[in-house]
Amino acid sequence: MEPTELLRTNRLVPVVVLDDAAHAEPLADALATGGLPVAEVTFRTPAAAEAIARMAAHGGVTVGAGTVTTVDQVDQAVRAGARFVVSPGFSAAVVRRCQEHGIFVLPGASTATEVMTALDAGVDVLKFFPAGTSGGAPAVAALSAPFPQVRFVPTGGIDADSAADYLRLPSVLAVGGSWMVPRKAIAAGEFAHVAELVRASVAAVSR
Numbered sequence: 001m002e003p004t005e006l007l008r009t010n011r012l013v014p015v016v017v018l019d020d021a022a023h024a025e026p027l028a029d030a031l032a033t034g035g036l037p038v039a040e041v042t043f044r045t046p047a048a049a050e051a052i053a054r055m056a057a058h059g060g061v062t063v064g065a066g067t068v069t070t071v072d073q074v075d076q077a078v079r080a081g082a083r084f085v086v087s088p089g090f091s092a093a094v095v096r097r098c099q100e101h102g103i104f105v106l107p108g109a110s111t112a113t114e115v116m117t118a119l120d121a122g123v124d125v126l127k128f129f130p131a132g133t134s135g136g137a138p139a140v141a142a143l144s145a146p147f148p149q150v151r152f153v154p155t156g157g158i159d160a161d162s163a164a165d166y167l168r169l170p171s172v173l174a175v176g177g178s179w180m181v182p183r184k185a186i187a188a189g190e191f192a193h194v195a196e197l198v199r200a201s202v203a204a205v206s207r
């Protein structure tokens, strides 16, 4: 499935911080069991590249790389088998490298100027980040007026309740967040609990 279709279908993007690459497989299983076969593994820990590679090899979920802020991380993500790249902001260098690799890139934007910079670079699916503190769903709706061709994936400060506010907007493909994959629960190996949180989040947004 194409990444855009994957986002549209699943409606949620779990933003994962893995401290130990050995948690990659049980987390992939927990996501699949909970009904959310996608993971954004962030480059916030040294375990990220190995965790992406292990998840990609394990199967059951489509794995992407998050918190990608440098060209070198793009290369690492592609080498590890990531299917998409997410960045908190807009870097022309990061976007260009993704385009050279032919990998789907979801850069961050929270202002009209950043949206226009992204459009100039040929990108029209954007992460609205940090969503909660940048005005929430009303801000996405306001940005969508001059840019009807842009699709947003709001992320940052969202939970199961506020997710629905964003998902009601026609310009919102999916929302991202870490609320259903708490770092502590993963680190503690509580994968049944994670699967339950994932299942509840999927249920909350399909209502």
Ligand SMILES: O=C(O)C(=O)C[C@H](O)[C@H](O)COP(=O)(O)O
Pocket: 015, 042, 066, 067, 068, 086, 087, 088, 089, 108, 129, 155, 156, 157, 158, 176, 177, 178, 179
């Ligand atoms: O890592 C990135 O690329 C980011 O841009 C930040 C993350 O998407 C948010 O930190 C997730 O937000 P929370 O759900 O509030 O934890």
